[in-house]
Every structure is written in C-alpha cells, then in structure tokens.
Amino acid sequence: MTQIFVASTLFGAMTVAAAIDAGRFGPPGRRRMLLVSDNTAIPELGRDLTLSPDFAALGGRFDEVRSWNAEISPLHPSGWMPRGEDLMLWERLFRERWGLADEPLELAVETIAASPARALTSIFSEALITVYSDGLMSYGPTRDGLPDGVGGRITRLLHLDLVEGLAPLLLNEHGVPCELVPDDAFTAVLHKLNPPVAPADGLEGGALLVGQYLAALEILSEQEEDELHVAMLRGVVARGHTTVLFKPHPSSPVRTGDRLAREAARLGARLLVLDAAVPAETWCAALRPALIVGCFSTALVTASRYHGIPAAAVGTDLLLRRLSPYQNSNRVPVTIIDATVPHLAQDGTLGEPLLTSTADLHALLVAVAYAMRAASLPERRKEAVAFLAAHGRGELMRYFKKRRLSALGLPGGLSPAKRTLLATALPPRSRRRRIAVRAFEAAGLERDP
Missing domain, CATH: 3.40.50 (Rossmann fold)
Structure with missing residues (x-):
C-alpha cells in the first residue's frame, strides 16, 4: 500500500x-x-x-x-x-x-x-x-x-x-x-526545527505578534487588517516590551509593513519582521517570547500548550461581528480564542477569559456548531437548546446571531409572535418583507414543540 x-x-x-x-x-x-x-x-x-x-x-x-x-x-x-x-x-x-x-x-x-x-x-x-x-x-x-x-x-x-x-x-x-x-x-x-536566527541576535524574551490573511479573505479591509496589527503593537509596547517580532501569516499576500514600522518608530520599539518561511511555532521554540499576541491564530494555542508562553488576543470581537455567513468555518477558531484567551487592550491591560473549563467550552461549541450546521447535526439540537436557555442574555450570547437563532427556532431568537409582527410591520411587497416572511416560514418548520 x-x-x-x-x-x-x-x-x-x-x-x-x-x-x-x-x-x-x-x-x-x-x-x-x-x-x-x-x-x-x-x-x-x-x-x-x-x-x-x-x-x-x-x-x-x-x-x-x-x-x-x-x-x-x-x-x-x-x-x-x-x-x-x-x-x-x-x-x-x-x-x-x-x-x-x-x-x-x-x-x-x-x-x-x-x-x-x-x-x-x-x-x-x-x-x-x-x-x-x-x-x-x-x-x-x-x-x-x-x-x-x-x-x-x-x-x-x-x-x-x-x-x-x-x-x-x-x-x-x-x-x-x-x-x-x-x-x-x-x-x-x-x-528539530531551527529558524534562521542566532541567540546572539538578542531577540529572546520579546513579544511575538502573529498576523493572519483576513484582508485576502475579504473579512477585513487592508486598512482594518493593518490597524489590527497596530493595536497588537500598541498593547505589547504599553506592557513594557521594547523588542517586538511580527510573523506574517504564511498564506498572506506580500504587503509592506510600513504602517506597523511607522508606529513602532513612534513608540520607540524595535520591530523585526520574521518573513522567513518558518511557522510561528518554530520561532516560539527557539526564541521563547515573553508574550504571543494574535487575533485567532492557532499559534496562540500551540505557544501556550507546548511552550508555556502566555497568549493574548486582539480583535476577536470585531471578527465575531464580521464573519459572514454565520456558517463561516472561521467562526469556531474565533470563538475558542475569544472565549479562552485573555484580551489585550491598547493600554496594555489584559482581560480575564470568559471560560476556563473544557466542559463549558465544549457545551458552547456544540451550540455554535448546531447553529452553524443544524441540518448535519440534528442530534445536537437538545444540547444547543439547553445551553441557550441556560445562558439567556448572558455574555456567552455574543457568539450567536439573533437572526440565526430565530431562523432555527432556538432560544434567544425572536418568538413566533414577534417574527410575525416584524414581518407584517415591513412595507407590503418590499424585498425586506419577502425575505423576512420566507425566513420565518422556514423557521416555523423547526419550531420547538
């Protein structure tokens, strides 16, 4: 074979x-x-x-x-x-x-x-x-x-x-x-992997920023992606890091880092772009950064899991709002990072993660997965309903869209009466009303008993 x-x-x-x-x-x-x-x-x-x-x-x-x-x-x-x-x-x-x-x-x-x-x-x-x-x-x-x-x-x-x-x-x-x-x-x-850098380069213990190709995927504009990286830079510098390493995503298109370089110069930080074809995990193993910061990169998890390097997230709240449709496959990685990794503010403060229990994270992901792909996971509906009913208007509802919950007849969405009222309140013969009526009719097929 x-x-x-x-x-x-x-x-x-x-x-x-x-x-x-x-x-x-x-x-x-x-x-x-x-x-x-x-x-x-x-x-x-x-x-x-x-x-x-x-x-x-x-x-x-x-x-x-x-x-x-x-x-x-x-x-x-x-x-x-x-x-x-x-x-x-x-x-x-x-x-x-x-x-x-x-x-x-x-x-x-x-x-x-x-x-x-x-x-x-x-x-x-x-x-x-x-x-x-x-x-x-x-x-x-x-x-x-x-x-x-x-x-x-x-x-x-x-x-x-x-x-x-x-x-x-x-x-x-x-x-x-x-x-x-x-x-x-x-x-x-x-x-066994070694990045093209020697210990004498004095890069150990700095902060490592990991980029992603969000603009190429049309999730963010190029300007918004640049601003996301700048927010990461400001946060780590505010925490006292003067040496900052930036690792672009390997699939990201070639773009200049002028915006990031100018901000680093303004802040008085030493910025080094790690543009070699080497994954972030290799840099972490060799340079042992004091902090790794990203949006929803897997490197945030691997750095913490395999090297004990503290991780922080920036911009996940923006991504949760921007990902479209709700079924976008990036939603689960964003949810995991947003819920379990401390958030870094531009003033250098670190927030507390929403979840620290694996069981709680699993319950959240089951509900998110069902909302994403209800047709392929019908056996998970009861778990999703129980999770949503238990959390009502709590912080964890940030991972769901009311429109999506309404379409699936799940707790947290609009009630059948409100759906009907909303549909009838829209102007007759309008495109918005036709879309709403079709969505509500589809939702009625999956309405809870």
Whole structure:
C-alpha cells in the first residue's frame, strides 16, 4: 500500500511528520509520498514550503515529494474539481504518472470538504482516507457535505490536542473516530526545527505578534487588517516590551509593513519582521517570547500548550461581528480564542477569559456548531437548546446571531409572535418583507414543540 500525504502548510507537514514518528501510519517500509499544494490566491507569488529551511528536517520521512500545483497546472488547487465522468481518466493518469499501478492507497488529507482533498478523494474512489487536522477548525462542524461514498471511507480524524481534553466535532455526523497525535511526538518535531536566527541576535524574551490573511479573505479591509496589527503593537509596547517580532501569516499576500514600522518608530520599539518561511511555532521554540499576541491564530494555542508562553488576543470581537455567513468555518477558531484567551487592550491591560473549563467550552461549541450546521447535526439540537436557555442574555450570547437563532427556532431568537409582527410591520411587497416572511416560514418548520 502506498500512502499519499497532502499538505498545504509547513505546520500541516509537521503534524503529519509527528503522526508518522508516533506510528500512526504503521511501521516503516511502506511507500510514502508527500503531495504539496499551495492553495493561496496567487500560488505563483506564494512560498514553496519545500524550500523552507525547516523542510529538510521533515522530508526524510517520505520516499518522494511532488507538487500538486505542478500536476494540475494551470488549474488552481482550491478551485479545481474534476467532472464526474472524468474521474476514472484522472485516476488512470495519476496512477501511471506516480507509479502506483493497481495497488491500494491510503490518503491523508486536510480540509476534507474542500479541494485539493475533495478532488483527490473523488479521483481515488477506493482509497482509505485519514483526515488530519492542523488547526482549531477540527473543533467545529464539517464545513460542507461530502461527495457520495467519501464519508464511509474516512477511517479516522487525526488531531493535535490543541485544547487539552476537548473533543473535535469535525466529521461527527459520519461517525468518524478521533485519534490523537501524541504531544511528545509533535514537540520532538518542533525541537528539530531551527529558524534562521542566532541567540546572539538578542531577540529572546520579546513579544511575538502573529498576523493572519483576513484582508485576502475579504473579512477585513487592508486598512482594518493593518490597524489590527497596530493595536497588537500598541498593547505589547504599553506592557513594557521594547523588542517586538511580527510573523506574517504564511498564506498572506506580500504587503509592506510600513504602517506597523511607522508606529513602532513612534513608540520607540524595535520591530523585526520574521518573513522567513518558518511557522510561528518554530520561532516560539527557539526564541521563547515573553508574550504571543494574535487575533485567532492557532499559534496562540500551540505557544501556550507546548511552550508555556502566555497568549493574548486582539480583535476577536470585531471578527465575531464580521464573519459572514454565520456558517463561516472561521467562526469556531474565533470563538475558542475569544472565549479562552485573555484580551489585550491598547493600554496594555489584559482581560480575564470568559471560560476556563473544557466542559463549558465544549457545551458552547456544540451550540455554535448546531447553529452553524443544524441540518448535519440534528442530534445536537437538545444540547444547543439547553445551553441557550441556560445562558439567556448572558455574555456567552455574543457568539450567536439573533437572526440565526430565530431562523432555527432556538432560544434567544425572536418568538413566533414577534417574527410575525416584524414581518407584517415591513412595507407590503418590499424585498425586506419577502425575505423576512420566507425566513420565518422556514423557521416555523423547526419550531420547538
């Protein structure tokens, strides 16, 4: 059996490497191929993860490394899905090109509901599938429905224990069992990676800011994203940090950091942009920053979980308002960070997290997941109703939209009488009234008994 591992980020490749080292993919001797995919908007401007200085420490686990971008060029990995009638032709092509003959395959993929995983699992229609998670999205619901037959071939969900003891909700509707990648295997991989910086550079103990590609996803404007990073900078400087490291997201487009640099100069802080193709976790292991600050990056969790580095969040309240539609898959990572990580204000003060109990966080995420994907998680309705009824108008209702709760007939939404009154109060024959009536009629089908 040949095992094909698909990775779009260096962090994903690190997760796979740790799973292999821990024996999660069986003993050595099997043929293993790493298929690298650059899913950024413009891959030609992206960074090939195989050229990262850290990749050499990972690549030895694979018999060969191939580029999925090159295999399907000029098609884009995130946008291409072969036509159903062409699947057998594509499988024959790749089996011949990759020397697979007719042997059985195991695919290890990330983000199962989207391409390239969606394309590959459809092309290799008899391959067993392992889904591995390289971030916080595994704690949320499956983003979209899977093609026929794919759910039944998924044998397990491999994941890091990013939030200790928290059970993933991803693929629950398919009865897929979860399997942990051991902490010691992952930290062993981390310790073998070295960023291009020497201890003599005097960067230890500073504050590390981690960016995200929110503007590229059209969640924020470029100006708002820059202001978010500036707010992080002001907060850490106000806390007394004079050396500040900024790590852009690896998938973010190339943009100048002039706004951040000008603010650092105004505040009298030393700012260094870590633009090498090295994940934030590697920098944390080498430089041991005194504080890591971000919006909802997984690095906030890994820094705290694996290195004991304090983390702080900035801008999650804005993201909770901006994410649209409510089903946006980033909602669960934002919710986890917002609820469990202290918030950093621009005056340097740190707030207390809303939740400290894993059980309470699980209950919140079940309710959020149901509100996001009620059709695929009908068995979770009672838990969602109980959670919403218990918290009424409390602080945790910030994670829900009244319109969404109303559409699903959940506590916290408008009552049937108020929905009817609102609909009839709108001008007759108006587009707003038609939308409201349709939403309320749909909600009536799911109204609580």
